[in-house]
Amino acid sequence: MRRSFFRAPALPYLLVAPQLVLTLVFFYWPALQGLYQSLLIQDPFGLRTSFAGLANFAAVLADPLYGNAVRVTLVFSAAVVAGAMAVGLVLATAAAQPLRGVQVYRTMLVWPYAVAPAVAAALWLFLAHPSVGIVGRALVRWRLGWDYTLNGTHALLLVVVASVWSRVAYNFVFFLAGLQSIPRSLHEAAQVDGATWFQSFRWVTLPLLAPTTFFLLVVNALYSLFDTFAVIHALTKGGPGKATETLIYKVYVDGVVNLNLGSSSAQSVILLILAVVLTSFQFRFLERRVHYA
Amino acid sequence: MTRRWGGAVYAAVLAAVLVFGAAVGRAQAPRVQVEFWHALRGPLGEALESIVNGFNASQTSYRVNATFKGSYPETMVAAIAAFRAGNAPHIVQMFEVGTATMMAARGAIKPVYELMQETRTPFDPSVYLPAVRGYYSTPDGKMVSMPFNSSTPVLWYNKDAFRRAGLNPDRPPRTWAELREAAQRIRAANAAPCGWSTAWPTWIHFENFGAIHDVPFATKANGFEGTDAELQVNAPLYVRHLENIVQMQREGLFKYGGRDAAGDALGPSGECAMLTASSALFARYQREARFDWGVGFLPYYEDVRGAPKNSIIGGASLWVMTSPRRTPEEYKAVAEFFRYISNPEVSAKWHMETGYIPITFTAIQRAKALGYYQRNPWAEIPIQQLTRTRPTTNSKGIRLGNMPEIRTILYEEIERALQGQQSPKAALDAAVRRGNEVLRQFQRTTAQ
Numbered sequence: 001m002r003r004s005f006f007r008a009p010a011l012p013y014l015l016v017a018p019q020l021v022l023t024l025v026f027f028y029w030p031a032l033q034g035l036y037q038s039l040l041i042q043d044p045f046g047l048r049t050s051f052a053g054l055a056n057f058a059a060v061l062a063d064p065l066y067g068n069a070v071r072v073t074l075v076f077s078a079a080v081v082a083g084a085m086a087v088g089l090v091l092a093t094a095a096a097q098p099l100r101g102v103q104v105y106r107t108m109l110v111w112p113y114a115v116a117p118a119v120a121a122a123l124w125l126f127l128a129h130p131s132v133g134i135v136g137r138a139l140v141r142w143r144l145g146w147d148y149t150l151n152g153t154h155a156l157l158l159v160v161v162a163s164v165w166s167r168v169a170y171n172f173v174f175f176l177a178g179l180q181s182i183p184r185s186l187h188e189a190a191q192v193d194g195a196t197w198f199q200s201f202r203w204v205t206l207p208l209l210a211p212t213t214f215f216l217l218v219v220n221a222l223y224s225l226f227d228t229f230a231v232i233h234a235l236t237k238g239g240p241g242k243a244t245e246t247l248i249y250k251v252y253v254d255g256v257v258n259l260n261l262g263s264s265s266a267q268s269v270i271l272l273i274l275a276v277v278l279t280s281f282q283f284r285f286l287e288r289r290v291h292y293a
Numbered sequence: 294m295t296r297r298w299g300g301a302v303y304a305a306v307l308a309a310v311l312v313f314g315a316a317v318g319r320a321q322a323p324r325v326q327v328e329f330w331h332a333l334r335g336p337l338g339e340a341l342e343s344i345v346n347g348f349n350a351s352q353t354s355y356r357v358n359a360t361f362k363g364s365y366p367e368t369m370v371a372a373i374a375a376f377r378a379g380n381a382p383h384i385v386q387m388f389e390v391g392t393a394t395m396m397a398a399r400g401a402i403k404p405v406y407e408l409m410q411e412t413r414t415p416f417d418p419s420v421y422l423p424a425v426r427g428y429y430s431t432p433d434g435k436m437v438s439m440p441f442n443s444s445t446p447v448l449w450y451n452k453d454a455f456r457r458a459g460l461n462p463d464r465p466p467r468t469w470a471e472l473r474e475a476a477q478r479i480r481a482a483n484a485a486p487c488g489w490s491t492a493w494p495t496w497i498h499f500e501n502f503g504a505i506h507d508v509p510f511a512t513k514a515n516g517f518e519g520t521d522a523e524l525q526v527n528a529p530l531y532v533r534h535l536e537n538i539v540q541m542q543r544e545g546l547f548k549y550g551g552r553d554a555a556g557d558a559l560g561p562s563g564e565c566a567m568l569t570a571s572s573a574l575f576a577r578y579q580r581e582a583r584f585d586w587g588v589g590f591l592p593y594y595e596d597v598r599g600a601p602k603n604s605i606i607g608g609a610s611l612w613v614m615t616s617p618r619r620t621p622e623e624y625k626a627v628a629e630f631f632r633y634i635s636n637p638e639v640s641a642k643w644h645m646e647t648g649y650i651p652i653t654f655t656a657i658q659r660a661k662a663l664g665y666y667q668r669n670p671w672a673e674i675p676i677q678q679l680t681r682t683r684p685t686t687n688s689k690g691i692r693l694g695n696m697p698e699i700r701t702i703l704y705e706e707i708e709r710a711l712q713g714q715q716s717p718k719a720a721l722d723a724a725v726r727r728g729n730e731v732l733r734q735f736q737r738t739t740a741q
Contacts, residue, residue: 041738043739044398045377047398132562150549150712152712240708240712241706241708258695258698258731259695
């Protein structure tokens, strides 16, 4: 086996430099600034600053409203991840069948991914709003008492559905690719052995999809934690009450609306640690059960 | 030889261009540039641009560049971030609830009275309506920011729905008892799907409610006299009003329209026969309403002694921001722009185009002289409501730090009361407890 070397020792560094600079400027620098800010008590204009130690963290962790945001986030994330992956898998399984015009279905199923989250949320608003939305008005007319502007459960349901909808296309693409990479001979072998469709799905398809599923689990968990901000912002702004205020939304509210930079930074540091822990946990415990074919 | 001559010709041409360019540059002396960040979009933004263009065309020394920066909170955050980076705009438009935050940022802003003194610009604060002036002045009466777009809440109602319900369309309900009765008759006759709704629940039913009934929103003269103020929105009269609202919701007379301006849509669409909302909703009613509409004063409880007092304003004012590189000419330019926007012609035009109230007495006279109130009798109601009494300690305005956060807290607790998760009293007690924590936080960050 031949290995290639770069003659000029500087060249490889030069080649990765743009990516490194981007990462440093747009990730590490703000992260470090956030860490620094989380240790300070400061007015929004930065005119008066005092060192607070870990007081901001202590205040955040002692705040019962932070506990509420943690609970909302757990319910929300679990529902979004489960919903988006389940629907994506069902659609991918259906679209993997040899059908007439399957390319059309596939293309159309990918479309929602191209819709920006804020636009998707506006779309759902026009569907679900109890007085201007088409579906919302129907629900009210059927006396189901639908009103997500005042009912916390309705609001949470709505942001979950909207977030799932924006994410399904992404999962669909990956599941479809995963399904297509499974050799047909395996399914044929299973059929010869007398397996039903479900048995073949359960014992052949799912295990071979495990790497895809695992990857999507990690990515969807991060999506539900961080990228659902726009949907919540456009639909409920965290309300009614604090029924849809997730951790990331609380970071925004406390930092940008309430101008409490210390608390907001402390929360984002906690969120960062949470994301790291969650991801490494998934890799440590779940990856063992994944077989890369 | 040719080459050397070529070089000489080239140099001569270059010199000529430079000299000519410099001459042209001097002929059009560069104008002093002023950056103006604002938060008005749509027709309001266009009206603002036209004022700015008018100023730029009226003289040749200064140029104001107006830039739309998003919603009020977004504009505020953008200005703060720019200040921290040493690049603050000269003028920023800030919503009224940001007043205390801006005032506390003494190093970041230049108070308007100081600006006018330093630049020797003629300036008479007494031409501004007291309710407007008071909101943006220090306790000893010095104007800190420049009033610009102000509005006050009124009662919008659907005259056609009133007729269908057998109510007098020219007599809007004056008191909360009358409003309740009107809502009952509207629902009984099914004259509209909803009797009454509201936009801006906290601004109208707490901040203005307190002013009109002369009860404090917070101690320390609503915060005007110190950052150690404490909320008082759990006082019996506020509890009574929230109980009334919750009761009306249960009876199907009131419909909650959401936070901030979200409730606006319920009025012009015809869904709710009555809507308590900003007087600046005029543009929308005019454009969208497919029915005959009218305007009344904000209702009050007639058994409360001294009520009704003047209401208070909302909207925004213009703040002058500092920066390490500011020159005296730039401040002069800002002062000239402020003088331009407060002249009667310009502010009367702004008032008539947008539905915001005229902020000076001279502008009211100007609009009157143009016959505006004869053509639009409703437009005088907000002005009368703002000026009907002298502002008291409780009706001068609100001066509390982190006021946007306090509004959010009130929204959250009210929403939980409307969902039936807690009693109105418990909701307001919780709002006071949480709001006071926010006030203490503000006190800590500003008192160092």
